[in-house]
Amino acid sequence: MIRVEGVSKTFAGGFQALKNVDLGIRRGEIFALLGPNGAGKTTLISVICGLVNASAGRVLVDGHDNVHDYRAARQMIGLVPQELTNEAFTTVWDTVSFSRGLFGKPRDPAHIEKVLRALTLWEKRRNRQLELSGGMKRRVLIAKALAHEPQVLFLDEPTAGVDVELRREMWEVVRELRHQGVTIILTTHYIEEAEEMADRIGVIRRGEIVLVEEKEALMRKLGSKELTLHLHEPLDAVPESLAGHALALIDDGHALVYSYDAAGQEDGSSISGLLADLEAVGLRVKDLHTRQSSLEDIFVSLVRERA
Ligand SMILES: Nc1ncnc2c1ncn2[C@@H]1O[C@H](COP(=O)(O)OP(=O)(O)OP(=O)(O)O)[C@@H](O)[C@H]1O
Secondary structure (H helix, E strand, O other): OEEEEEEEEEOOOOOEEEEEEEEEEOOOOEEEEEOOOOOOHHHHHHHHOOOOOOOEEEEEEOOEEOOOOHHHHHHOEEEEOOOOOOOOOOEHHHHHHHHHHHOOOOOOHHHHHHHHHHOOOHHHOOOEHHHOOHHHHHHHHHHHHHOOOOOEEEEEOOOOOOOHHHHHHHHHHHHHHHHOOOEEEEEEOOHHHHHHHOOEEEEEEOOEEEEEEEHHHHHHHHOEEEEEEEEOOOOOOOOHHHOOOOEEEEHHHOEEEEEEEHHHHOOOHHHHHHHHHHHHOOOOEEEEEEEEOOHHHHHHHHHOOOO
């Protein structure tokens, strides 16, 4: 649906916010773009949407070059900005209808009604936006972005500052849109949001895409667990009879680390087998603890500054 090819962006002051970014977004997926503050998420979205000119590279939206074929590309895209940019004195209905007109689409009150109902804004359609809560204002921005029936929706930090209940509600709205065939790209600081929603996850750090992966694959990595067994007596080597288990000796032989895939071992049989084998060779365990790497760990290590 979207092809980003060799996109770089250097701002007027000389700061390079994007470095040779290549990225493909598949039709109908939810893609979460993660990255720390200032990594380049908003800049990348702005380049794709044609709001910021790339210094190099190109962007194709469903095959339309977003510079040479700007109108066609832009018409396919809806953008929900990070900042609340609502016009205070315009009613919900007017602002959403007007937004559709901006894209040269004919009036379609039935579509506007559908969008407002889906975002539970129907009751508020005659209200001026200054009369809305923050969460409602954010939903109005989503409604505006959907007014011209885009095939791709960008959500820049859609749930920043939104309470837990409303966040879940927004996730439902986004899932429903995907169900209707809309391709969704969201940026977020909430790892939980990416875990919950995304089909694929991309991580950007200092203007570079450092990882793009299926969420399921990432979750499997996430599922890797470690069991550390602290021994009463230190060992020189892992006993031969325990060779069948994925064990490593650490801490000068005072502890054994057992790595296992949590996803595949939910019944714990491999652990009970290991403990039985330890007993059989007469190893006594003083203490044990488990550790599970999280998406957050992976994320933190990916974005950490390299020395
Ligand atoms: N118009 C501009 N002129 C100069 N530098 C800019 C401009 N816009 C953004 N930048 C810089 O580009 C970098 C990336 O900014 P961007 O807003 O894309 O980050 P982000 O990943 O969206 O961050 P956040 O999570 O904080 O929203 C930052 O260092 C920012 O200061």
